[in-house]
Amino acid sequence: MLELAAGSGRITLAVLPFVRSVTAVDNSAELLSILQEELAKPERVKNAAKVDAVLADILRLELTDQFDAVILGTTSLCLFDADQRRSLLGDIQRWLLPGGELLISLRTPELGGSDFYVHEVSPQLAIEESFDVTAGTFTSKLVERNDAGERVAEYSVTTHLLTEAEFRAELGAAGFAVAAAFDVGPRNRADAIGNYKLFRAHASAAGAGIKEGHTHG
Numbered sequence: 191m192l193e194l195a196a197g198s199g200r201i202t203l204a205v206l207p208f209v210r211s212v213t214a215v216d217n218s219a220e221l222l223s224i225l226q227e228e229l230a231k232p233e234r235v236k237n238a239a240k241v242d243a244v245l246a247d248i249l250r251l252e253l254t255d256q257f258d259a260v261i262l263g264t265t266s267l268c269l270f271d272a273d274q275r276r277s278l279l280g281d282i283q284r285w286l287l288p289g290g291e292l293l294i295s296l297r298t299p300e301l302g303g304s305d306f307y308v309h310e311v312s313p314q315l316a317i318e319e320s321f322d323v324t325a326g327t328f329t330s331k332l333v334e335r336n337d338a339g340e341r342v343a344e345y346s347v348t349t350h351l352l353t354e355a356e357f358r359a360e361l362g363a364a365g366f367a368v369a370a371a372f373d374v375g376p377r378n379r380a381d382a383i384g385n386y387k388l389f390r391a392h393a394s395a396a397g398a399g400i401k402e403g404h405t406h407g
């Protein structure tokens with residue numbers, strides 16, 4: 191399995207018992223080192239050798255291997271603009287073995303009538319979301335507060351807004367057919383904002399994204 195944008199291995203560690211190997215790629219050395227620390231724990235030793243952690247930009251990744259499955263979770267496709275998404279989905283086609291599957295998730299935030307939302311997760315934690323509909327982006331900011339309610343840390347990420355219809359169209363243009371879609375996500379948590387879906391896709395019969403030589407006669 192190839193996991194793109196694996197980060198500290200939240201998904202890597204969950205799938206590890208069920209797969210032969212995982213190539214976990216991320217461009218954050220800090221996050222990959224958290225994964226490696228976790229893999230060094232005695233309870234993980236049995237499966238640790240299955241993981242190949244690769245520090246790389248997934249938009250410039252050179253891979254010679256092909257995989258039964260590629261995972262791009264946590265709506266990470268939306269980190270990239272349209273050209274980058276097209277290029278990445280094309281690369282994923284090449285990294286999949288024939289019959290291989292792409293597992294990819296998408297969160298579609300609800301735009302509602304406002305361009306700023308605050309989601310109070312706990313007294314210590316809030317998520318602030320601001321939408322820039324003109325730019326087609328939204329910024330999620332995680333705000334940590336101390337007991338006095340003062341902001342002590344903030345982490346933010348800006349991603350591209352992509353509707354499910356746009357996402358499915360991009361998958362189709364890259365030569366993927368969606369085999370199944372599942373509603374997922376933290377439904378019962380205060381930070382469950384918008385819709386979360388996981389898609390299983392494989393190369394479509396039309397194979398728009400696959401370059402294959404045909405001979406006639």
Ligand SMILES: C[S@@+](CC[C@H](N)C(=O)[O-])C[C@H]1O[C@@H](n2cnc3c(N)ncnc32)[C@H](O)[C@@H]1O
Pocket residue numbers: 194195196197198199200201215216217218221246247248249263264266269
């Ligand atoms: C939302 S996190 C998801 C991490 C992990 N999949 C999880 O679910 O916990 C997005 C990840 O994408 C990584 N990332 C962002 N841009 C990247 C790029 N161009 N190449 C590789 N990794 C990238 C970040 O370092 C981060 O770990």
